[in-house]
Amino acid sequence: MSQGQHDDVDGVVAAWRRERPDLDVAPLEVLSRVSRLARHLDIARRQAFAEQGLESWEFDVLSALRRSGEPYQMTPGELLRQTLVTSGTMTNRLDRLADRSLVTRQASPTDRRAVIVTLTPQGRQVVDEAMESLLVGEREMLAALGAADRADLAGHLKRLLVAFEG
Structure with a gap:
């Protein structure tokens, strides 16, 4: 990720690291973003299909x-x-x-x-x-x-x- 740019996943990961430093939450950095992107994609696809x-x-x-x-x-x-x-x-x-x-x-x-x-x-x-x-x-x-x-x-x-x- 580019320096200085932050998304909602950064906050989620930081909070889990603070609350549960014993857990390796690195998978969240990838898969939570994939999940959120999938939601955005689903919304965009529904809009594209609704136009037709x-x-x-x-x-x-x-x-x-x-x-x-x-x-x-x-x-x-x-x-x-x-x-x-x-x-x-x-x-x-x-x-x-x-x-x-x-x-x-x-x-x-x-x-x-x-x-x-x-x-x-x-x-x-x-x-x-x-x-x-x-x-x-x-x-x-x-x-x-x-x-x-x-x-x-x-x-x-x-x-x-x-x-x-x-």
Whole structure:
């Protein structure tokens, strides 16, 4: 951290060091900041999605379809794995997205028991605009870091995340 700059975590860490000098509270210096940044990111993402009339969960489903590439189709099971929700939750989400004409569902041409979810042109436009808005906000959040610092931070965070998801 730059000399002379302080954030709320500095106060929390200093207080714990004062009250419990026997504890190594160094992890708080990293993970409390990650936690606070995650809250700020969540707020910024909600705002970006709200500009397009989307909830975060709607963006998750639509963006999974969009990232799948032409013809922007997935099965509900594939969407479950992408968004980490239960089958019942996914069914409810797909119902709501279909009601808004952002996705369609039809029987698979190769297996009548299977369903194919397709991103509609309207859904594609909405998710593309939400993604553009999201990236503007995320660039602003990272503006305090230069390109090299962003790359270093991304690498460090990736190593931590791989340790959990590995």
